[in-house]
Amino acid sequence: MLKKIFILLVGSFLLFSFSLSSAKSKPAEVLKLFDDLQQVIISISKTIQPAVVHIEVVHKINDLKYKSLASGLVIDDKGYVLTNEHVVDKAISVVVTLASKLEYPAQVIGTDKQTDLALLKIEPREKLQVAKMGNSDLVEVGEWVIAVGNPYGFDRTVSFGIVSGKGRVLPNLPVETPLINDFIQTDAAIDPGSSGGPLVNLKGEVIGINSIGFGRAQGFTIPINMAKEVTGKLLVSGRINRGWLGVVIQPLNRDYASYYNSPDLQGVIISDILPNSPAAKAELLPGDVILEYNHQKVSAEKQEDLNRFSLMISQTPLGQVIPLKILRDHQVKEITVNIGEQPKVDAEEYESGLGFTVKEITENIFRQKMLDDKEGVLVSFVDVAGPASQAELDEGDIIKKVDDFYIKTLADFKKALGEVKQKKQIMVVIKRGKTQRFILILPETKAEKTEPTTQ
Numbered sequence: 265m266l267k268k269i270f271i272l273l274v275g276s277f278l279l280f281s282f283s284l285s286s287a288k289s290k291p292a293e294v295l296k297l298f299d300d301l302q303q304v305i306i307s308i309s310k311t312i313q314p315a316v317v318h319i320e321v322v323h324k325i326n327d328l329k330y331k332s333l334a335s336g337l338v339i340d341d342k343g344y345v346l347t348n349e350h351v352v353d354k355a356i357s358v359v360v361t362l363a364s365k366l367e368y369p370a371q372v373i374g375t376d377k378q379t380d381l382a383l384l385k386i387e388p389r390e391k392l393q394v395a396k397m398g399n400s401d402l403v404e405v406g407e408w409v410i411a412v413g414n415p416y417g418f419d420r421t422v423s424f425g426i427v428s429g430k431g432r433v434l435p436n437l438p439v440e441t442p443l444i445n446d447f448i449q450t451d452a453a454i455d456p457g458s459s460g461g462p463l464v465n466l467k468g469e470v471i472g473i474n475s476i477g478f479g480r481a482q483g484f485t486i487p488i489n490m491a492k493e494v495t496g497k498l499l500v501s502g503r504i505n506r507g508w509l510g511v512v513i514q515p516l517n518r519d520y521a522s523y524y525n526s527p528d529l530q531g532v533i534i535s536d537i538l539p540n541s542p543a544a545k546a547e548l549l550p551g552d553v554i555l556e557y558n559h560q561k562v563s564a565e566k567q568e569d570l571n572r573f574s575l576m577i578s579q580t581p582l583g584q585v586i587p588l589k590i591l592r593d594h595q596v597k598e599i600t601v602n603i604g605e606q607p608k609v610d611a612e613e614y615e616s617g618l619g620f621t622v623k624e625i626t627e628n629i630f631r632q633k634m635l636d637d638k639e640g641v642l643v644s645f646v647d648v649a650g651p652a653s654q655a656e657l658d659e660g661d662i663i664k665k666v667d668d669f670y671i672k673t674l675a676d677f678k679k680a681l682g683e684v685k686q687k688k689q690i691m692v693v694i695k696r697g698k699t700q701r702f703i704l705i706l707p708e709t710k711a712e713k714t715e716p717t718t719q
Contacts, residue, residue: 619650
């Protein structure tokens with residue numbers, strides 16, 4: 265029935281502009297047209313709303329605890345719920361409320377920072393309404409969609425709009441780990457609290473998981489095909505393995521093409537090769553231009569176009585030998601590369617118990633902070649009232665040594681801290697910029713409390 269109404273509506277709206285004059289004499293037909301559309305929206309809303317859940321999360325970041333509200337989607341009758349990674353980031357408790365108003369504690373099965381997806385599990389005592397999944401590859405710009413979520417805590421709110429764009433990249437978000445999604449853009453409202461809710465087409469199929477909104481009519485949704493892929497991997501192992509080439513790339517625009525004396529040249533430029541990476545082992549070089557990857561042509565005119573090539577690599581199975589066609593010294597060459605596993609991107613954090621928090625140094629942090637090497641741990645937080653602050657430890661310092669223990673990894677730091685934590689004085693050697701410093705931490709020292717004064 266829904267499909268028949270949908271086809272009728274599409275055909276009717278195509279003819280609407282041609283029949284406007286006659287429609288004025290037949291207002292009942294016009295009202296019927298919009299009433300049919302209204303009934304489709306109502307029917308789909310009633311179908312999808314029971315599968316949308318309310319999520320309440322308590323987060324702990326350093327010494328601060330706070331609560332947030334978000335949305336999620338029931339994806340099978342065993343109690344698996346899909347939401348956003350940023351919804352459960354640094355969560356110490358997650359509670360899911362179903363349409364029945366019953367609350368269930370949720371376990372975080374796995375998360376993926378690079379796609380902003382997370383998989384939760386509840387143990388329901390009732391039958392669950394499961395959402396019907398669509399195919400986001402078939403989404404067309406201009407098609408009508410419905411966004412469902414819990415904006416500002418208002419449960420299962422429905423908004424209506426269209427697909428405004430596809431393949432959107434959000435390169436300037438203030439996040440440590442860049443997102444690799446080709447987002448679906450919609451003008452259906454996605455407000456705070458809507459994150460994790462579904463975007464649904466007029467067939468009642470989920471085509472995306474809502475992620476972020478930038479003001480009115482600027483919502484961005486993770487394509488459901490990406491969500492299916494990530495969910496499958498999280499169900500198997502609780503983590504995501506992605507293909508990795510180990511290159512830093514930049515766009516090849518028309519100016520660069522002109523430099524290479526080939527105005528029609530398409531590809532991406534390798535600007536750097538990571539040590540011990542698959543690219544290094546395949547003897548790729550900075551300055552090489554990648555023309556084809558696994559027999560698929562590669563192109564990027566602007567920075568945001570690079571995301572498509574990054575996705576091609578990340579979705580390649582580990583260990584697969586891939587043919588590359590490159591341009592080097594004005595000659596086309598063919599090279600094969602064995603795709604490796606992407607290094608860890610989500611840096612683990614650890615609270616020292618001495619008034620500061622550290623995190624491991626990942627490849628991303630190493631490059632973003634422009635560090636000399638990847639040995640040590642990064643100080644990510646210092647409590648202004650704690651002993652580390654009194655010793656003048658600063659955020660951004662790199663801890664290289666704790667007493668007699670050299671620190672190369674986060675595991676080294678944890679082990680060293682266990683050995684020295686009971687001491688009354690702990691000597692820490694740090695690197696601050698290019699300078700080495702000694703920091704003497706007195707674990708029992710705390711900042712003195714001062715009474716406010718009136719001036």
